[in-house]
Amino acid sequence: MLLEVLNLHYRHPKASKEAVAGASLDVRAGEVVGVIGPNAAGKSTLARLCCGLIQASAGEVKLGGEPLQKLSRRERARRVAFLPQDPPSDLAFTAREVALMGRAPHLGLWALESASDLARADAALAEASALELADRPVSQLSGGERQRVFLARAFAQDAALLVLDEPTDGLDLAHQVLLVDALRSRARKGGGSLVVLHDLALAGAACDRLILLDAGAVRAEGIPAHVLQAGLLEKTYGTQIDVVQDPMTGLSLVAPRITRERE
Amino acid sequence: MTKRLAVKSVAARAALAVALLLPVLAAAMAVGLAVGAGDLSLAAALHGLEPDATVLYKLRLPRVLLAAEVGAALSVAGVALQALLRNPLADPFVFGLSGGAAVGTAIVVIASGTALGTAAFSAASFLGLLPAQLAAVAGAMAAALLVYTLGRARGQLDPTRALLVGVVFNSFASALVLAVEAILRPEQTQAVLLWLSGTLGYEAMPLLAGAGLALLIPIVILIALAGQLNLLALGDEGAAALGVDVSRTRLLAFFAASAAVGIAVAFTGLVGFVGLVVPHAVRLVLGPDHRVVLPAAALGGAAFLVLADALARVLFRQLGAEPPVGAVTAVIGAPLFVMLLRSRQ
Numbered sequence: 001m002l003l004e005v006l007n008l009h010y011r012h013p014k015a016s017k018e019a020v021a022g023a024s025l026d027v028r029a030g031e032v033v034g035v036i037g038p039n040a041a042g043k044s045t046l047a048r049l050c051c052g053l054i055q056a057s058a059g060e061v062k063l064g065g066e067p068l069q070k071l072s073r074r075e076r077a078r079r080v081a082f083l084p085q086d087p088p089s090d091l092a093f094t095a096r097e098v099a100l101m102g103r104a105p106h107l108g109l110w111a112l113e114s115a116s117d118l119a120r121a122d123a124a125l126a127e128a129s130a131l132e133l134a135d136r137p138v139s140q141l142s143g144g145e146r147q148r149v150f151l152a153r154a155f156a157q158d159a160a161l162l163v164l165d166e167p168t169d170g171l172d173l174a175h176q177v178l179l180v181d182a183l184r185s186r187a188r189k190g191g192g193s194l195v196v197l198h199d200l201a202l203a204g205a206a207c208d209r210l211i212l213l214d215a216g217a218v219r220a221e222g223i224p225a226h227v228l229q230a231g232l233l234e235k236t237y238g239t240q241i242d243v244v245q246d247p248m249t250g251l252s253l254v255a256p257r258i259t260r261e262r263e
Numbered sequence: 264m265t266k267r268l269a270v271k272s273v274a275a276r277a278a279l280a281v282a283l284l285l286p287v288l289a290a291a292m293a294v295g296l297a298v299g300a301g302d303l304s305l306a307a308a309l310h311g312l313e314p315d316a317t318v319l320y321k322l323r324l325p326r327v328l329l330a331a332e333v334g335a336a337l338s339v340a341g342v343a344l345q346a347l348l349r350n351p352l353a354d355p356f357v358f359g360l361s362g363g364a365a366v367g368t369a370i371v372v373i374a375s376g377t378a379l380g381t382a383a384f385s386a387a388s389f390l391g392l393l394p395a396q397l398a399a400v401a402g403a404m405a406a407a408l409l410v411y412t413l414g415r416a417r418g419q420l421d422p423t424r425a426l427l428v429g430v431v432f433n434s435f436a437s438a439l440v441l442a443v444e445a446i447l448r449p450e451q452t453q454a455v456l457l458w459l460s461g462t463l464g465y466e467a468m469p470l471l472a473g474a475g476l477a478l479l480i481p482i483v484i485l486i487a488l489a490g491q492l493n494l495l496a497l498g499d500e501g502a503a504a505l506g507v508d509v510s511r512t513r514l515l516a517f518f519a520a521s522a523a524v525g526i527a528v529a530f531t532g533l534v535g536f537v538g539l540v541v542p543h544a545v546r547l548v549l550g551p552d553h554r555v556v557l558p559a560a561a562l563g564g565a566a567f568l569v570l571a572d573a574l575a576r577v578l579f580r581q582l583g584a585e586p587p588v589g590a591v592t593a594v595i596g597a598p599l600f601v602m603l604l605r606s607r608q
Contacts (some may be wrong), residue, residue, distance in 0.1 A: 013417065053500050077506030088498050092551035104494055105506040111490025111554065112274045157505070 002161040002192040003027040008059035019045040021216035034203040037213035077105035081157035085165040087150040091138040095149040102156030124156035143170035162193040180206040200254035228252040284562035291566040295327035331565035336527040338564025340520040341538025346492040355538035358429040359406035362436025367402020369443040407521035461534035461589020481519035489553035536596025
């Protein structure tokens with residue numbers, strides 16, 4: 001088991017309501033698990049809790065079977081890699097240098113990378129289809145290009161578990177497909193991912209299991225066809241939603257119903 | 264688009280930068296030894312002929328060494344503080360260090376003659392320093408501590424908050440100094456002003472050696488932290504996700520940088536622009552990696568201040584007076600800084 005989350009609670013400082021209120025979930029080796037839910041459902045907070053970036057007020061997070069609190073910072077970073085929603089854009093570092101930063105938890109005192117670290121960074125850039133950006137400063141990249149570079153950094157970290165917060169943000173359709181391919185290919189090699197996604201159809205197509213979060217708690221969990229049901233989604237998101245099975249692939253296509261007044 | 268050395272490995276780039284900058288520093292020091300207020304025959308001095316030997320060994324050598332040490336300290340501190348604040352315009356003095364040093368000096372000048380003043384004088388002479396210097400270091404360190412305490416949010420040094428506290432404290436301190444100057448005698452005011460504008464003096468060799476060794480500690484700490492300073496550019500959360508203990512790194516880097524600035528301030532007062540211009544120039548040529556930038560900034564900063572001091576001595580030779588070196592670094596540094604800024608666009 002790569003990640004086990006048990007009855008997790010978290011309240012932002014000075015907030016009245018809990019952002020995460022008793023959530024439980026797990027990610028097994030070889031699995032891509034999607035986290036969906038409306039705004040402020042606690043998706044990003046849950047992702048941060050799983051990486052130990054913020055401290056839960058109650059409940060437990062285990063990485064590779066061991067409680068998160070018992071791991072050193074470096075050991076934690078070797079077990080879980082995190083792709084933030086909005087990576088910094090003003091970096092003078094090149095894409096390759098940023099990918100190399102993913103090697104940090106594996107380096108010694110003076111933090112000098114070896115040739116094998118360099119090779120790993122380039123492989124990660126290729127895996128994230130960002131190798132052609134390698135020598136460009138991150139500050140000169142577009143939002144989608146930057147997203148791919150930071151994805152490469154997460155890949156270079158060589159952690160069994162990957163936690164991604166809105167990784168498709170700013171990616172065009174082709175690169176969304178490439179991202180999903182990269183995650184699936186990692187899964188085939190035994191890696192696991194926990195992915196926060198907004199696009200429900202994409203989540204259904206990319207993930208083995210979905211977790212529907214609402215007000216900090218898990219409202220539904222299971223295979224995409226089980227979670228992506230119009231009635232459930234309409235109640236959670238508070239708007240009318242159509243779910244259609246694609247006759248070609250059998251995948252669920254999800255779209256909000258938008259009615260335009262006729263003139 | 265900035266140019267970078269086309270070498271991939273960081274260790275190789277750092278070694279190359281050091282190998283290129285060491286001769287530059289040596290050349291700068293040779294210039295610093297060769298020029299000055301009086302005519303000096305280097306050949307005569309090296310053969311032990313007087314008075315040339317005395318001028319070289321007792322006057323110019325200590326002064327050149329002091330300039331090198333202070334230049335290195337200010338540049339390294341500048342690099343570290345810019346990384347900590349994630350603000351490339353941060354100067355080593357923005358954290359309120361200059362204000363603290365100024366208030367410390369002013370207090371000693373007022374207190375001279377009182378019991379407190381006498382105590383400060385004896386403590387300072389024990390350390391081989393002037394009381395004003397000792398008070399300045401104490402003031403600078405007190406300001407650093409104050410900024411660190413007030414500049415925290417949720418138990419961590421918060422860049423924006425610390426910067427604001429530093430700026431506010433500096434204004435507060437300059438108001439205090441102005442008030443103090445109003446009650447000082449003119450010649451006292453003159454002394455405070457000269458010291459605050461950054462002046463290189465002639466220190467004793469053992470003291471210089473001690474200061475050099477003391478400076479090595481913060482510089483080595485900062486170079487060891489260089490990899491983590493790189494990761495801080497990813498933001499606190501980004502660095503933490505890669506295993507960095509962000510608050511410990513900030514604390515260590517902040518106090519190492521403050522100590523380096525404190526030592527520099529003790530000898531020379533406030534020499535501006537070195538900690539701003541040198542890090543920028545180094546980054547422009549070598550890229551943003553602190554594992555390369557920190558050692559290069561130490562050597563480059565040393566060379567820069569040695570040359571600025573040599574220039575000060577040569578330019579004003581005819582006038583029989585010397586401008587404070589802080590004025591020279593500001594006169595060179597300000598236009599250079601604007602040029603660097605514009606070339607980045």
